[in-house]
Amino acid sequence: MPPKKQVEEKKVLLGRPGNNLKAGIVGLANVGKSTFFQAITRSPLGNPANYPFATIDPEEARVIVPSPKFDELCKIYKPASEVPAHLTVYDIAGLTKGASAGEGLGNAFLSHIRAVDSIYQVVRCFDDAEIIHIEGDVEPARDLEIIANELRLKDIEFSEKALENAAKIAKRGGQSLEVKQKKEEMALIERIIELLKSGQRVYNQTWTPKEVEVINSMFLLTAKPCIYLINLSERDYIRKKNKHLLKIKEWVDKNSPGDLIIPFSVSLEERLSHMTEEEMKEELEKIGTQSALPRIITTMREKLDLISFFTCGPDEVREWTIRQGTKAPQAAGVIHNDLMNTFILAQVMKYDDVVEYKDDAAIKAAGKLQQKGKDYVVENADVIYFRSGAGKN
The missing domain is CATH 3.40.50.300 (P-loop containing nucleotide triphosphate hydrolases)
Structure with a gap:
């Protein structure tokens, strides 16, 4: 008999849920x-x-x-x-x-x-x-x-x-x-x-x-x-x-x-x-x-188990606050509910790669731009572009 698969208990944070703490x-x-x-x-x-x-x-x-x-x-x-x-x-x-x-x-x-x-x-x-x-x-x-x-x-x-x-x-x-x-x-x-x-x-x-x-x-x-x-x-x-x-x-x-x-x-x-x-x-x-x-x-x-992700471009650089363990659609929802409800994928660049290459096109050419789905857990200092079905990015 194969050993029973261990089901990892989901971590529940002490305190009120949410990002605006x-x-x-x-x-x-x-x-x-x-x-x-x-x-x-x-x-x-x-x-x-x-x-x-x-x-x-x-x-x-x-x-x-x-x-x-x-x-x-x-x-x-x-x-x-x-x-x-x-x-x-x-x-x-x-x-x-x-x-x-x-x-x-x-x-x-x-x-x-x-x-x-x-x-x-x-x-x-x-x-x-x-x-x-x-x-x-x-x-x-x-x-x-x-x-x-x-x-x-x-x-x-x-x-x-x-x-x-x-x-x-x-x-x-x-x-x-x-x-x-x-x-x-x-x-x-x-x-x-x-x-x-x-x-x-x-x-x-x-x-x-x-x-x-x-x-x-x-x-x-x-x-x-x-x-x-x-x-x-x-x-x-x-x-x-x-x-x-x-x-x-x-x-x-x-x-x-x-x-x-x-x-x-x-x-x-x-x-x-x-x-x-x-x-x-x-x-x-x-x-x-x-x-x-x-x-x-x-x-x-x-x-408070709070971390940050960034959205970056020539128009705006913004730091967004989320709780540790937040998945990509919920992180998108911090920007706009429509982004969460019609989430397609997250294009993720790691902060260290952005600092090294200093250009989005160069990061993409180096194969460092990651395509992440709805199960991706956002990491601290990720630089993210969200794609959604609502025509919002």
């Missing part, structure tokens, strides 16, 4: 969230102020994604129009201890976090007598614990409600598929509640594709990828030293293992945001450091 800026009041939002978006939106709840309704803006490959393609094609990729960022009001129980407009703010796909958690590590700290003093590990507890407590509440709803169906009894599924869901949700009560985040665990589908339906706050942004004084950022950094690393390793910690300085980034590109370059060379914003943006895209 949003990152929310989260943290206690007065830690630098709104100033960071203004610096990263280079916009006057947000409301930096030295008091809690200066921001109530979340502000939204799009951030240009730094992309050396996009810049290189623009040099090659010299297009009339250049359209880079964007990441949507929300400035969410500061949380307080007790937010999960409704303190400090907590329920509204937690619902704003539920609506985003990932979290930038800003943690204050600078002393400034003129900027009050809502907890009285600067103690980052404590602040991390407050935010983590509020998100976990709210997730326990969401999970217990989901458990209650699943139990109503499971109690009907019988052998129906729905009853069986709900019993399995109950077992999973009970595990999630136990996990949350032990101090862990849902995101940092390993789940099967079937479990991920259930978790995604629950919209849990701790199931979102998180990057910890450590807001240092400009002086500490430049010298790469701060007395709190080790304790922060120990906390993250224990409570959010595998998640990224990025030190930065809101005061420096805010100052740079008012400069031209040339002025910024000169200032950074003078003080001997780099802006942390490019890394902050690109690593969040990676956390």
Whole structure:
């Protein structure tokens, strides 16, 4: 008997499906969230102020994604129009201890976090007598614990409600598929509640594709990828030293293992945001450091499993954003629904070949232009021309 063919389980990504994903800026009041939002978006939106709840309704803006490959393609094609990729960022009001129980407009703010796909958690590590700290003093590990507890407590509440709803169906009894599924869901949700009560985040665990589908339906706050942004004084950022950094690393390793910690300085980034590109370059060379914003943006895209493909020509070079694992017709649909619905094929050039040959005709003559069908999974930095039955290319 030949061995049974192994059926590979389809990977299901944790989180909301789609390509237009949003990152929310989260943290206690007065830690630098709104100033960071203004610096990263280079916009006057947000409301930096030295008091809690200066921001109530979340502000939204799009951030240009730094992309050396996009810049290189623009040099090659010299297009009339250049359209880079964007990441949507929300400035969410500061949380307080007790937010999960409704303190400090907590329920509204937690619902704003539920609506985003990932979290930038800003943690204050600078002393400034003129900027009050809502907890009285600067103690980052404590602040991390407050935010983590509020998100976990709210997730326990969401999970217990989901458990209650699943139990109503499971109690009907019988052998129906729905009853069986709900019993399995109950077992999973009970595990999630136990996990949350032990101090862990849902995101940092390993789940099967079937479990991920259930978790995604629950919209849990701790199931979102998180990057910890450590807001240092400009002086500490430049010298790469701060007395709190080790304790922060120990906390993250224990409570959010595998998640990224990025030190930065809101005061420096805010100052740079008012400069031209040339002025910024000169200032950074003078003080001997780099802006942390490019890394902050690109690593969040990676956390969200986002990649890019390009459409290139003399009229326009554009960078398009898709989720990892997207097939060619769905990638075409990001450009226009008609391209997906009447997809015929994708003509794919690899980025490295475009850089080497610098001419579409030369790439084709070298046999490097690939014809791909509907099962082709688009790879990061592919340059693609789509052909469809709608007369669109």
